[in-house]
Amino acid sequence: MNSINSAKDLDLKKIIANLKRKNRSRNWRRIKFGNVFLAMGLPLFLYLMLHLFSTPATAKVNPPEKPVELGAFEIIIPTLKYGFALDTFQIQEGVIEHNQFLADLLLPHRVDYLAIDKIARDNKAVFDVRNLRVGKTYTILSRDTAVGADYFIYEPSVYRYFVFDLRSDHRIREVERPIETRVEHAAGVVNSSLWVTMTQNGYSPDLTARMEDALAWSIDFHHIQKGDRFKLVYERNYIDGQAVGVGKIHAAHYQNLGKDYYAIRYENERHDGFYDLEARPMERAFLKAPVKYSRISSRYNLRRYHPVLKTMRPHFGTDYAAPRGTPIYAVADGVVTKASRTRGNGNYVKIKHDKVYQTQYLHMQRHAKGIRPGVHVKQGEVIGYVGSTGLATGPHVCFRFWKNGRQVNHLRENLPPPEPMPEAEIPAFEKIRDTLKATLDAIVYPESSRTTEEQKEIPKGDVPEEENPPATKEDAVSDTDPVRESSRAVAG
Ligand SMILES: [Zn+2]
Numbered sequence: 001m002n003s004i005n006s007a008k009d010l011d012l013k014k015i016i017a018n019l020k021r022k023n024r025s026r027n028w029r030r031i032k033f034g035n036v037f038l039a040m041g042l043p044l045f046l047y048l049m050l051h052l053f054s055t056p057a058t059a060k061v062n063p064p065e066k067p068v069e070l071g072a073f074e075i076i077i078p079t080l081k082y083g084f085a086l087d088t089f090q091i092q093e094g095v096i097e098h099n100q101f102l103a104d105l106l107l108p109h110r111v112d113y114l115a116i117d118k119i120a121r122d123n124k125a126v127f128d129v130r131n132l133r134v135g136k137t138y139t140i141l142s143r144d145t146a147v148g149a150d151y152f153i154y155e156p157s158v159y160r161y162f163v164f165d166l167r168s169d170h171r172i173r174e175v176e177r178p179i180e181t182r183v184e185h186a187a188g189v190v191n192s193s194l195w196v197t198m199t200q201n202g203y204s205p206d207l208t209a210r211m212e213d214a215l216a217w218s219i220d221f222h223h224i225q226k227g228d229r230f231k232l233v234y235e236r237n238y239i240d241g242q243a244v245g246v247g248k249i250h251a252a253h254y255q256n257l258g259k260d261y262y263a264i265r266y267e268n269e270r271h272d273g274f275y276d277l278e279a280r281p282m283e284r285a286f287l288k289a290p291v292k293y294s295r296i297s298s299r300y301n302l303r304r305y306h307p308v309l310k311t312m313r314p315h316f317g318t319d320y321a322a323p324r325g326t327p328i329y330a331v332a333d334g335v336v337t338k339a340s341r342t343r344g345n346g347n348y349v350k351i352k353h354d355k356v357y358q359t360q361y362l363h364m365q366r367h368a369k370g371i372r373p374g375v376h377v378k379q380g381e382v383i384g385y386v387g388s389t390g391l392a393t394g395p396h397v398c399f400r401f402w403k404n405g406r407q408v409n410h411l412r413e414n415l416p417p418p419e420p421m422p423e424a425e426i427p428a429f430e431k432i433r434d435t436l437k438a439t440l441d442a443i444v445y446p447e448s449s450r451t452t453e454e455q456k457e458i459p460k461g462d463v464p465e466e467e468n469p470p471a472t473k474e475d476a477v478s479d480t481d482p483v484r485e486s487s488r489a490v491a492g
Pocket of ligand 1: 298
């Protein structure tokens with residue numbers, strides 16, 4: 001009995017001890033779980049909380065759509081160019097050379113052929129890589145030269161550039177630089193040629209060209225004189241504070257042999273052109289010459305003494321000598337009737353303007369693109385380039401003016417007047433005219449041009465022609481048989 005009891009007692013003790021042990025281990029497990037929660041769950045919780053709060057702050061710095069690129073920040077610092085902070089890149093700048101293609105430029109910078117090919121093919125609409133021009137600048141940006149170039153930048157003009165993304169998306173994007181336009185003044189006194197005067201006064205060839213455009217219908221720039229004066233109100237374009245070019249002429253004043261000429265620009269939705277002070281249009285149906293910046297090397301002359309043939313031979317055209325390749329303009333709107341080549345004329349173009357007038361341009365280096373019979377041309381449109389094809393030994397255009405099938409001297413013709421300004425427009429024009437005239441009158445001629453004028457010995461006569469002696473021989477040879485040439489043209 002006792003043994004049984006003791007045995008039972010022992011069993012009971014074992015059970016109790018077992019129960020206690022189980023309880024303890026359950027507690028232990030509970031403690032362990034709590035520890036695990038503290039050890040792992042809390043940091044995770046904190047981590048998540050931290051992220052929830054920190055995300056908006058990070059988004060301000062990182063554009064969400066693109067991973068942050070240090071070089072792509074738009075920060076205004078002195079080394080910022082093409083929208084990149086150049087300090088963060090290795091930079092190589094260069095000029096496109098002859099027979100240099102995109103691959104030639106990029107392969108040495110560890111951009112592989114596949115990437116170059118992809119860029120070239122995928123971006124044709126934005127930029128055709130075959131259009132890289134000799135003499136234009138490019139820049140290669142590499143963050144790590146061991147890895148390879150990141151960007152290629154091509155700058156065809158100061159007004160715009162193209163950024164090639166070589167690493168991430170292989171896109172080319174065009175960037176136009178913002179242009180600031182300022183209205184400025186110019187003035188000068190002609191002491192030799194107009195070009196020399198303009199240059200001496202620090203004005204660009206562009207401005208000279210624009211002035212000629214504004215006044216081309218009223219002033220024969222082949223006959224400007226020493227002492228002629230000009231004043232201009234015009235637009236000048238700036239990029240990043242640097243003058244990059246000339247814009248519109250607002251007003252021009254030119255004094256030729258003591259006579260005053262004014263050109264006032266008037267533009268709205270319907271008109272854009274130059275008018276004189278009485279609101280008469282300055283533009284004519286015909287330009288005075290088919291080439292700019294040229295000189296007349298031989299005039300229309302029915303009794304020209306031929307220096308080679310030693311006889312009197314008529315010259316039915318006016319020769320304008322100009323450098324090879326100078327653009328030749330259609331002097332009026334019309335339809336091309338001929339664009340071909342003969343032994344005497346060389347490459348030439350003939351244009352029919354109306355029932356009465358036709359013009360013809362000889363000895364071209366080549367016709368302009370698209371110029372062929374039946375094509376309509378506008379006044380001032382380029383129809384070809386100065387050359388010396390046919391019977392000519394030097395570059396010039398022989399300009400022929402036809403009236404009712406006969407060749408006449410266009411410099412003596414009273415050509416049809418332009419359309420007058422509508423009456424309703426005149427009050428608006430007069431307001432603009434008064435403001436611009438007052439501005440012109442207030443411009444002072446520069447001191448330097450007067451000094452130069454006094455100091456310099458000026459040869460007599462037509463100064464621009466004196467500077468470049470007439471090429472008599474060339475002109476003589478160019479029209480060896482003008483009678484035959486003209487009769488052939490009449491027949492044609
Ligand atoms: Zn000629």
